[in-house]
Amino acid sequence: MNFTTCHLTKIMTKQLAFIVFLFIYQLKAQESQKPVNSNQENYEAELKALGKKFSDSFYPNYSRIYALPERAFISKIDSARTDFDATLLKYQSTLDPTYVDGQKLEIKYYFDKLLIDYPLTNEIYGGKSMAIASKIPERLKGNLKDFNRPELLSNSDFVNYVKAFLSLQTYLELKKGTYKNQDNQHLQAQWKLIPKYVFNPKCRQYWQYEYLFNHIDNNGIKYIDNIYKNFTTTCKDTAFLNKVNKIYSEDVAGKQGHLIKTYKTVGAFQLDMHLFVPKIKTNKRPAIVFFHGGSWSEGKPDWFFSTCRDYAQKGWVACAVEYRTFGRHGTLPFEAVMDAKSAIRWLRQNADAYGIDTIKIVATGNSAGGHLALTTALVDNWNEKSDNLKFNAKPNALIINAGVYDLTDDITAWIRKDLKDKNLAKEISPNYLIRKDFPPALIFHGNLDKNVPYLTARKFGEDMVTIGNTNLTFLPLSGAGHFIWFDERQADKMAKARIKFLERLGY
Numbered sequence: 050m051n052f053t054t055c056h057l058t059k060i061m062t063k064q065l066a067f068i069v070f071l072f073i074y075q076l077k078a079q080e081s082q083k084p085v086n087s088n089q090e091n092y093e094a095e096l097k098a099l100g101k102k103f104s105d106s107f108y109p110n111y112s113r114i115y116a117l118p119e120r121a122f123i124s125k126i127d128s129a130r131t132d133f134d135a136t137l138l139k140y141q142s143t144l145d146p147t148y149v150d151g152q153k154l155e156i157k158y159y160f161d162k163l164l165i166d167y168p169l170t171n172e173i174y175g176g177k178s179m180a181i182a183s184k185i186p187e188r189l190k191g192n193l194k195d196f197n198r199p200e201l202l203s204n205s206d207f208v209n210y211v212k213a214f215l216s217l218q219t220y221l222e223l224k225k226g227t228y229k230n231q232d233n234q235h236l237q238a239q240w241k242l243i244p245k246y247v248f249n250p251k252c253r254q255y256w257q258y259e260y261l262f263n264h265i266d267n268n269g270i271k272y273i274d275n276i277y278k279n280f281t282t283t284c285k286d287t288a289f290l291n292k293v294n295k296i297y298s299e300d301v302a303g304k305q306g307h308l309i310k311t312y313k314t315v316g317a318f319q320l321d322m323h324l325f326v327p328k329i330k331t332n333k334r335p336a337i338v339f340f341h342g343g344s345w346s347e348g349k350p351d352w353f354f355s356t357c358r359d360y361a362q363k364g365w366v367a368c369a370v371e372y373r374t375f376g377r378h379g380t381l382p383f384e385a386v387m388d389a390k391s392a393i394r395w396l397r398q399n400a401d402a403y404g405i406d407t408i409k410i411v412a413t414g415n416s417a418g419g420h421l422a423l424t425t426a427l428v429d430n431w432n433e434k435s436d437n438l439k440f441n442a443k444p445n446a447l448i449i450n451a452g453v454y455d456l457t458d459d460i461t462a463w464i465r466k467d468l469k470d471k472n473l474a475k476e477i478s479p480n481y482l483i484r485k486d487f488p489p490a491l492i493f494h495g496n497l498d499k500n501v502p503y504l505t506a507r508k509f510g511e512d513m514v515t516i517g518n519t520n521l522t523f524l525p526l527s528g529a530g531h532f533i534w535f536d537e538r539q540a541d542k543m544a545k546a547r548i549k550f551l552e553r554l555g556y
Contacts, residue, residue, distance in 0.1 A: 115173075257280055270297055323350050339413055368396065370392045454505040495525075
C-alpha cells in the first residue's frame with residue numbers, strides 16, 4: 050500500500066500509469082520481506098491476492114471511478130477497506146501486536162488517501178466543483194492529530210496521505226485568488242499551510258524540508274529567497290539544512306558562466322533565456338533551443354545546462370528556456386505555447402548579437418518540452434500580444450523526445466477542467482494540427498511509454514508523412530518507457546540518430 054502522492058500538479062498529470070506501477074512495486078517489496086512465521090506468511094499471501102484483485106478492478110477504471118458521485122465513491126472505497134480489515138482481523142490473534150498495529154495504520158491511511166484524493170480528482174473527471182462542497186475532509190478531520198506525531202513520518206502510507214491532504218488545501222488556498230500574478234504560487238501556499246496544521250517542531254521541519262527541497266529540485270531557486278532564508282534560520286535539523294543548502298548552492302553555481310537574458314515580460318513575470326555562446330566569435334552559427342519537461346506543471350531550464358555547454362563547445366549557440374508553468378505561475382499549457390513561440394522569435398530578433406544563423410535554429414525538448422517544440426512549428430494562433438510577428442516562431446528543425454501529441458485524453462484532463470470550451474485543447478494538440486509545411490524532424494518515442502501513449506506519437510508521425518512531410522523521421526525505441534533521456538540502453542542509438550539527422554541538414 051505504498052503509494053506516492055505528489056502535490057496537486059503531479060496528481061493532475063501523472064495519473065494512472067504511475068500509481069499502478071507503485072502498487073505493483075509495493076506488492077513485490079512485500080514478497081522480499083520474509084515473514085517471521087507461517088501465520089504472517091499466510092496473511093501476506095492472502096493480502097497480496099486481495100491487493101491484486103483490488104488493483105485490477107480499481108486502477109484500469111480510475112477516471113470512471115473518480116467520476117462517481119461522492120456517496121457512491123465513498124461506498125466503493127469503504128467496501129474495499131472492509132475486505133482488507135477483515136483479512137487482518139482473521140489473522141490478528143496469531144500475529145505480533147506491533148505488526149498488527151502497523152498493518153492497521155497502513156490500511157487506514159492507504160484508503161484514506163484514496164478518499165482525500167477524491168475532491169480534486171472528481172473535479173477533473175466528474176466535471177463538478179467538489180473540492181469545496183466535499184464532505185470527505187470533515188469525515189477525515191480526526192487524522193489531523195497524527196500530523197504532529199514524528200514517529201509516523203517513517204510510514205509511507207501516512208506521508209502520502211498528508212501530501213494528498215496538503216494538495217487539497219493548496220488548491221483551496223490558491224482558489225482564493227490572493228496569489229495571482231505571483232511566482233512560485235504552490236510553494237507560497239504550502240509554506241503558509243504547513244504551520245496551520247503542523248505544530249510539532251520535528252514534524253514541521255520535515256514538511257518544510259520536503260516541500261522546499263522538492264521545489265528547488267523541480268522548479269529552481271528563482272524568487273524563493275524569503276522562503277529559503279526562513280527555512281535556514283528556523284530549521285534545527287542539520288541533515289535537512291545541509292541537503293537544502295547543497296541543492297540551493299548547486300542551482301546558484303549552475304547559473305554562472307553563461308548569459309541570462311529576459312526574453313519576455315508578461316504581467317508580473319520576467320522569463321529568462323539562458324544562452325551558452327561559444328567563446329570564439331564567428332557569424333552564422335546554428336542554434337539549438339531546449340524546452341524542459343514537467344507536464345507543463347514544473348521543471349526548470351537548469352536541467353539542460355550541461356547539454357547546452359556541450360553544444361557550445363561544438364560551436365553552437367545553445368539556449369535553455371524558462372516558460373510559465375502551472376506550479377509556479379498558475380498557468381496552463383496555452384501560456385507555455387505562447388512562451389515557446391516568443392522564445393524562438395526573440396532569438397531571431399537578436400540573432401546578430403549572438404552570431405546565430407536564423408535559418409539553422411533547432412527546437413528540442415523532453416515530454417511537455419517536446420510538445421512545446423512541436424507547437425512552435427504547428428500552432429499559428431496563441432501568440433503573445435507583445436510579440437513582434439514579423440519574426441517567425443517556426444524553427445528550422447525539430448528533435449522531439451517522448452513529446453505529447455494529444456491533449457484531449459484522460460491523462461491531460463486536468464488541462465480542460467476549467468475551460469468553458471473544451472475543444473480549445475485541440476488548438477495546441479499536434480495530432481489535430483497535421484499540416485504540410487513542417488520542418489525536418491527527428492522524433493523519438495518508447496513503445497512502452499505509459500505517460501504519453503506510444504500510439505499517439507506513431508499516429509502523428511504516420512499522418513504527417515502521409516500528408517507529404519517526407520523529411521520526418523519517426524524512431525520508435527523498443528522496450529523503452531517515457532523517460533528515454535535517462536535510459537542508458539537507448540543513449541547510443543539516440544545519439545547516433547541525432548548526429549546523422551543534423552549532419553544531413555548541414556548543421
